[in-house]
Structure formats: structure tokens, C-alpha cells
Amino acid sequence: MSLPAPSSRRGRKFDQVLDGARQVFMTQGFEAASVDEIARAAGVSKATLYSYFPDKAQLFVAVVRNECNRQAETAVADIPRDAAPEQVLEQVARHIVGFVLSDFAQAVFRVCMSESERFPELARAFYDSGPRLGHDRISEYLTEAVAAGKLHIDDIPLAADQFAELCKTQLWMRAVFGIQTKFSRPEVDRVIRGAVDTFLARYGA
Amino acid sequence: MSLPAPSSRRGRKFDQVLDGARQVFMTQGFEAASVDEIARAAGVSKATLYSYFPDKAQLFVAVVRNECNRQAETAVADIPRDAAPEQVLEQVARHIVGFVLSDFAQAVFRVCMSESERFPELARAFYDSGPRLGHDRISEYLTEAVAAGKLHIDDIPLAADQFAELCKTQLWMRAVFGIQTKFSRPEVDRVIRGAVDTFLARYGA
DNA sequence: GGGACAATAGACCTGTTAGTTCAGTTTCGG
DNA sequence: CCGAAACTGAACTAACAGGTCTATTGTCCC
Numbered sequence: 001m002s003l004p005a006p007s008s009r010r011g012r013k014f015d016q017v018l019d020g021a022r023q024v025f026m027t028q029g030f031e032a033a034s035v036d037e038i039a040r041a042a043g044v045s046k047a048t049l050y051s052y053f054p055d056k057a058q059l060f061v062a063v064v065r066n067e068c069n070r071q072a073e074t075a076v077a078d079i080p081r082d083a084a085p086e087q088v089l090e091q092v093a094r095h096i097v098g099f100v101l102s103d104f105a106q107a108v109f110r111v112c113m114s115e116s117e118r119f120p121e122l123a124r125a126f127y128d129s130g131p132r133l134g135h136d137r138i139s140e141y142l143t144e145a146v147a148a149g150k151l152h153i154d155d156i157p158l159a160a161d162q163f164a165e166l167c168k169t170q171l172w173m174r175a176v177f178g179i180q181t182k183f184s185r186p187e188v189d190r191v192i193r194g195a196v197d198t199f200l201a202r203y204g205a
Numbered sequence: 206m207s208l209p210a211p212s213s214r215r216g217r218k219f220d221q222v223l224d225g226a227r228q229v230f231m232t233q234g235f236e237a238a239s240v241d242e243i244a245r246a247a248g249v250s251k252a253t254l255y256s257y258f259p260d261k262a263q264l265f266v267a268v269v270r271n272e273c274n275r276q277a278e279t280a281v282a283d284i285p286r287d288a289a290p291e292q293v294l295e296q297v298a299r300h301i302v303g304f305v306l307s308d309f310a311q312a313v314f315r316v317c318m319s320e321s322e323r324f325p326e327l328a329r330a331f332y333d334s335g336p337r338l339g340h341d342r343i344s345e346y347l348t349e350a351v352a353a354g355k356l357h358i359d360d361i362p363l364a365a366d367q368f369a370e371l372c373k374t375q376l377w378m379r380a381v382f383g384i385q386t387k388f389s390r391p392e393v394d395r396v397i398r399g400a401v402d403t404f405l406a407r408y409g410a
Numbered sequence: 411g412g413g414a415c416a417a418t419a420g421a422c423c424t425g426t427t428a429g430t431t432c433a434g435t436t437t438c439g440g
Numbered sequence: 441c442c443g444a445a446a447c448t449g450a451a452c453t454a455a456c457a458g459g460t461c462t463a464t465t466g467t468c469c470c
Contacts, residue, residue, distance in 0.1 A: 013417080029319060031236040035458060045419045046459080056458065114234065114319030116383050123382040131378055158399050161374045169366045173336055177328040178321050194363050201407035218447075240428060250448045251429080261428065 016042045017049050021063045026107040030060050030115050057119075064122045067108045072129035075099060079141045085150050085204065086196060089163070092138065093192040096167040101175050101183065105130070110176070135160050153203045166195035221247045222254050226268045231312040235265050235320050262324075269320075269327045272313045277334035280304060284346045290355050290409065291401060294368070297343065298397040301372040306380050306388065310335070315381070340365050358408045371400035 020042025024033045035056055039046045053059040077095050079088060099105050108126060116123035138160040145151040153159045169191050174180040225247025229238045240261055244251045258264040282300050284293060304310050313331060321328035343365040350356040358364045374396050379385040 027322070029236070031234070032323075034456080036456090045417095047420085047461085048418055050459070051417075110319060113381055114315060116381070117232075120383055124384060127378070127382050127384055155395070155399065158374065158395065162371055162399060162403060165370045165374045166367055169363065169370045173332070176318055176321070177332050178325055179329060179332055190360070190363065194360065194367060198367060198403060198407040202403040239426085241426095250450095252431085252449085253447055255429070256446085 013044055013048055014052050016044050017052055017059075018063060018066060020044065021059050022067065025060055025063050026067070026111060029111055030057075030118065033060075060115075061119060061122065064108070064111060064119070065125060067104075068112075068122075068125045068129040071105065071108055071126075072133055074104070075130060075133050075137075079137065081141065081144060085145055086200060088141065088145075089196045089199060090192060092141070093163075093167045093195050094188075096134065096164055097171060097188055097192060100168055100172050106176060131164070134164060138163060150205055151203050152205060159199075159203055163195065163199050166198055167192065169194065218249055218253055219257055221249050222257055222264075223268060223271060225249065226264050227272065230265055230268050231272070231316060234316055235261075235323065238265075265320075266324060266327065269313070269316060269324070270330060272309075273317075273327075273330045273334040276310065276313055276331070277338055279309070280335060280338050281342070284342065286346065286349060290350055291405060293346065293350075294401045294404060295397060297346070298368075298372045298400050299393075301339065301369055302376060302393055302397060305373055305377050311381060336369070339369060343368060355410055356408050357410060364404075364408055368400065368404050371403055372397065374400065 017038075020040075021033075021038045023041050024038045028037075035046060035049065038059075039049050042049065049059070053062065079092060081088075083091075109130075112123050112126035135157070139156055142151060142153055142156050142160055146153050146156065171183060171188070171191055175183075222243075225245075226238075226243045228246050229243045233242075240251060240254065243264075244254050247254065254264070258267065284297060286293070288296075314335075317327050317331035340362070344361055347356060347358055347361050347365055351358050351361065376388060376393070376396055380388075
């Protein structure tokens with residue numbers, strides 16, 4: 001009769017469940033993932049699974065929320081404020097590209113987007129913990145750089161997003177569609193160089 | 206005993222099936238869509254449906270292929286070659302934004318991407334009929350403009366994609382996640398102006 | 411050690427799915 | 441207006457889904 005406290009008692013099995021669910025949901029999406037498969041992947045029985053989560057939907061939400069948090073942590077990298085804009089931007093670009101092309105970020109993106117109808121709050125969570133976070137970080141830096149006279153930008157929020165967008169050129173689209181999954185260093189460098197050069201052509205001092 | 210010729214005899218019912226399947230698949234995705242619902246939406250019995258398509262998967266493929274072709278047609282808009290780059294680019298940008306934000310393109314994108322694991326050939330079809338087609342058109346124009354001395358571009362394929370990417374700034378991401386679905390004219394204008402200005406700052410004569 | 415109880419596995423239940431079949435009805439060319 | 445082909449609608453199967461139940465195991469406190 002008595003359920004174990006659903007969210008307080010988080011033992012070994014709890015993590016196993018979340019982990020198995022992550023594996024399955026992130027590759028299959030919500031509908032296509034079966035609870036049996038999740039239980040199997042987690043090395044746990046269905047009853048155990050259902051003792052921690054009331055239903056499949058809430059397990060899904062928990063998994064994605066978890067991934068979004070991980071994502072937020074990954075995305076937080078400090079920007080060295082003092083270097084020349086060209087160097088700073090290159091570093092930021094490299095970080096963005098690396099993140100955006102990672103299997104992890106792509107899986108989360110894919111799942112959030114395709115289930116954004118069914119679970120709108122997850123799309124929001126993804127956006128806040130990924131794109132929006134990045135946007136805010138870049139905006140902060142740009143604001144400082146403008147104040148220091150290193151850059152000239154009228155519309156900082158727009159510029160920040162433009163830069164992020166430029167970094168994805170040719171890479172992201174191909175990656176999400178599985179048209180090209182691995183990119184060589186020269187390929188990436190070409191895009192990054194292009195992004196920085198174009199950005200600075202417009203906003204450079 | 207005798208099946209109707211599966212692909213030659215394409216009567217009224219055939220189109221009804223494809224149409225009903227389009228409605229359901231484009232909103233629900235592959236897994237979540239049930240064949241009964243498709244038949245209902247098509248105003249057709251399941252037996253009829255299965256007389257045209259051997260199974261759900263191939264019906265899905267047919268629908269998406271169809272949508273990709275429609276997409277290709279929509280995307281093909283002639284570029285007025287003679288105007289000044291600023292005007293041409295603005296027009297192209299407006300076209301890109303309009304297309305990218307359309308319910309139609311978003312539905313196709315969403316479905317292709319979330320099923321790209323199960324149906325890799327559809328992801329490819331989408332890419333070829335959308336992003337790649339646009340890329341080729343823009344590249345053509347840029348090549349001419351460079352030859353005419355109106356623009357200075359070293360890496361045309363990269364520049365074409367950069368421009369397309371700049372056009373999506375702030376708009377596309379929010380749209381696919383359902384964070385913002387309608388955009389006012391000023392909002393769009395701001396992005397387009399930003400895209401053209403940034404592009405010309407780098408590549409303008 | 412022993413009893414109480416949470417944790418667990420796996421069979422089980424109910425509903426739904428894709429896909430098939432078929433007897434009867436509609437449609438339509440000749 | 442006839443006959444054949446297209447079509448319907450409902451019943452059917454086999455598989456599988458999410459979720460529950462019961463019987464068993466492991467573990468902690470006295």
C-alpha cells in the first residue's frame with residue numbers, strides 16, 4: 001500500500017531508472033520508447049520504476065529536466081574578458097560549435113523539439129538552459145566590450161544571436177539531419193573564422 | 206484477389222488517402238499517428254488505404270516525400286538579378302524568413318528531424334528540397350554579383366549559408382520551440398535589416 | 411535470530427495498435 | 441443496364457502498450 005517517498009528517497013535504483021530512461025528516451029523520443037525497454041535498460045523491474053514515477057510522462061519530464069540542467073552546466077564556460085575581441089570571439093565560437101555538435105546537445109534538442117507539442121514546458125526548459133543561457137553570456141561580454149570601446153554595437157541582443165547563428169553555419173543543419181556527423185578541424189576552423197570575421201566586419205572597432 | 210495497380214491508378218481516393226495521412230502525420234509524427242485515424246481523416250476505409258500502400262511506413266514516406274516536393278516548389282522564387290545587392294538581399298531575406306516561419310515548413314522540418322533516425326532518407330530529402338535548394342539559389346546570385354563587382358566574397362558557399370543563418374536569428378529557434386509563434390512586422394524587419402547590414406559590412410563592395 | 415516492512419521481479423490485465431479478411435454496396439465504363 | 445472493379449465497414453488476429461498485482465526477496469531494528 002505505502003509508496004516509497006517519491007522524490008525524497010533517491011537510492012541507487014532511482015538513479016538507475018533515470019539513467020535507463022535517459023538512454024531510451026534520448027534516442028527514441030517519448031512515444032516510441034516503451035516502458036519495458038526502459039526497465040530493461042535500467043536493469044530494474046517495471047514495478048520499481050513505477051514506485052518512483054507515477055507514469056511514463058512524468059518520468060519523461062524528469063529525464064528531460066535533468067538533461068537540461070546538465071546542459072546548463074556544460075554551457076557555462078567563463079569568457080576571458082581581457083583579451084582582444086578577435087581572440088575572445090574565436091574562443092566563444094569554438095565553445096558554441098563544440099556544444100552544438102555534441103551528441104548530447106543534439107539528442108536533447110531533438111527530443112525537446114519533437115515533443116514540444118505534448119510537453120511545452122520542456123521546450124521552454126531547453127530553450128532557457130541552452131540557447132537563452134548562451135545568449136545572455138554573450139550579451140554580457142558584448143556589453144562590456146562596447147563599454148570598453150572595443151566593439152561598436154547598437155543592438156546587442158541581436159548581435160549576440162547573430163554571432164551564435166553564424167557559428168552554426170553549415171554545421172548544425174547537417175548534423176541534426178545526420179547528413180554529416182563528424183567534422184574535421186579545418187572544416188570547423190573555416191566556419192569559426194568566417195563567423196568571427198563577419199561579426200567583426202560589422203561590429204569591430 | 207486483384208489489387209488495384211498500386212501506383213499507376215491514382216484516382217480520387219488515392220489523393221484522399223495521401224491528404225488524410227498528411228494531416229495526421231504532420232501534426233502527430235509517425236509513431237503517434239494511428240492508421241485508423243488516418244483512414245477516418247481521409248474519409249476512407251482502412252482496406253482502401255491498404256490497397257494503395259503496403260504499410261504505414263511506406264505511406265509515411267510517400268507523404269513526406271510529397272511534402273518535400275511541395276517545399277521545393279515553394280522555395281523556388283526567382284531573384285531579380287539586376288537590383289542593388291541591398292535590395293536583392295532584403296528581398297531574399299524576407300522570403301527566407303517567411304518560409305522558415307511558415308507552419309508548413311516547420312511541420313515538415315519537425316517530422317523529418319524527429320524521424321531522421323527511423324527514416325534517414327527523408328532527412329536527406331528534406332535537406333535537399335529546403336536548405337540545400339536555398340543555398341544553391343543564393344550561391345548562384347552571389348556568384349553573379351561577385352562577377353559583376355557588386356560584392357567581394359572569397360568563399361561563396363560559406364557566405365550563402367551565413368546569410369541564410371543570419372536571417373533566422375532570434376526567429377527560428379523561438380518558433381520551433383513554440384516560445385513565440387507570431388512575429389510582428391517590426392520584429393521581422395529588425396532581423397532582416399540586421400542580416401543584410403552585417404552581410405554587406407563583410408562582403409559589400 | 412526473528413519479525414516487520416520496503417524493494418523487487420515477473421506474471422497479469424486491459425486497451426490499442428497494425429494489418430487482414432470478407433461479404434456486401436457503390437461506381438462507372440461500354 | 442450489366443458486369444467488373446473499387447470501395448466500405450466491421451470483425452478479426454497477433455502483438456504490444458502502459459499500468460497493476462501478488463508473491464518473494466532482502467534488509468534493518470530489536
